[in-house]
Amino acid sequence: MSFRLDKLTVRHLAAAPHAAPALHDLDLAIAPGEQLALIGPSGAGKTTLLATLACAHRPAAGGFSVFGQEPWALSQGARHRLRARLFLAPQTPPLPPRQRVVTAVLAARLPHMSLWQAFASLLRPGDPDAAHAALARFGLGDKLYARVDRLSGGERQRCGLARLxxxxxxxxxxxxxxxxxxxxxxxxxxxxxQQEAAERKAALVCSLHQVDMARAHFPRLVGLREGRIVFDAPREAVSDAMIAALYENDQVQPHPQHPHESPDRIAVGACF
Structure with missing residues (x-):
């Protein structure tokens, strides 16, 4: 298994002593090559679960293994090597604003570089062709030497994914x-x-607010609410009633596009 969670509970370090856990009593197994979407209302624990899978949050209770290893039983060095086998792409990627896009994208290789190689890459990008190819798959090939702070929000998101x-x-x-x-x-x-994950035979876990996209693209859906798994099922088994119950009484109902967003656009014929 890529990931296995057994009765996993996670608490945020800054949470009040009597606050409810961010994740509570989760049972979840994710196989290599499996693709699943995490859905649920805001504050359900989707981002916390992704960070936990990336070994960024230490569980308060329960079992947790990654590639058959228990990360928090390893030495710091071994845990660092385990993390290098994972890639967490946050919603807002931490890209230095004054950096060139080419440098920001090639930073994906830093965990495998020596200190000297990392320093040299800041002065002169080592493989701009690879960065361009990754950006082009997201329709950003023309942004290779742009500054990060000149990108729109959606372009920054895709720049972060190019790092992946x-x-x-x-x-x-x-x-x-x-x-x-x-x-x-x-x-x-x-x-x-999904194509990249399939070619690598890598597990892909993706959190989405766009429920219609999750149901259309992912074979397995995991519904989270208040830090608990409400359902974990093939998409064919997830009914409209189950979705409605997941978001019941939630002030922000799921829909394809939030009205306050200013979306990026790309030619329909340009495919990843």
């Missing part, structure tokens, strides 16, 4: 990758992520 393509990760953890994209570009982006 240059990693050697064996499991891909992606948080809200299409939140700032129009429907055509969203489909394009999801198709590229």
């Amino acid at each position: 393509l240059l990693s050697s990760a064996e499991a891909l953890l992606v948080d809200e990758p299409i939140s700032a994209l129009d429907p055509a570009l969203a489909r394009h982006t999801l198709a590229t992520l």
Whole structure:
């Protein structure tokens, strides 16, 4: 298994002592090559679960293994090597604003570089062709030497995903990758992520607010609410009633495009 969670509970370090856990009593198994979407209302624990899978949060209770290893039983060095086999793409990628896009994308290779190689890459990008190829798959080939702070929100999201393509990760953890994209570009982006995961035979776990996209693109859906798994089922078994119950009394109902977003656009014929 890529990931196995047994009665897993996670608490945020800054949470009040008597606050409810961020994740509570989760049982979940994800096989290599499996692709699943995490859905649920805001605050359900989707981002926390992705960070936990990436070994960024230490569980408070329960069992947790990654590629058959228990990360928090390993030495710090061994845990670092285990993390290098994972790639977590946050919704807002931490890209230095004054950096060139080419440098930001090639930073995906830093975990496998020596200190000297990492320093040299800041002065002169080592493989701009690879960075261009990764960006082009997201329709950003013309942004290779642009500054990060000149990109739109959606372009920054896709720049972060281009980093994923240059990693050697064996499991891909992606948080809200299409939140700032129009429907055509969203489909394009999801198709590229899924193609990359399939070619690597890597697990792909993707959190989405766009329930229609999750149901259309992912064979397995995991519904989270208040830090608990409400359902874990093949998409064919997830009914409209189950979705409605998942979001019951939630002030923000799921829909394809949030009205406050200013989506990026891409030609429909340009496919990832």
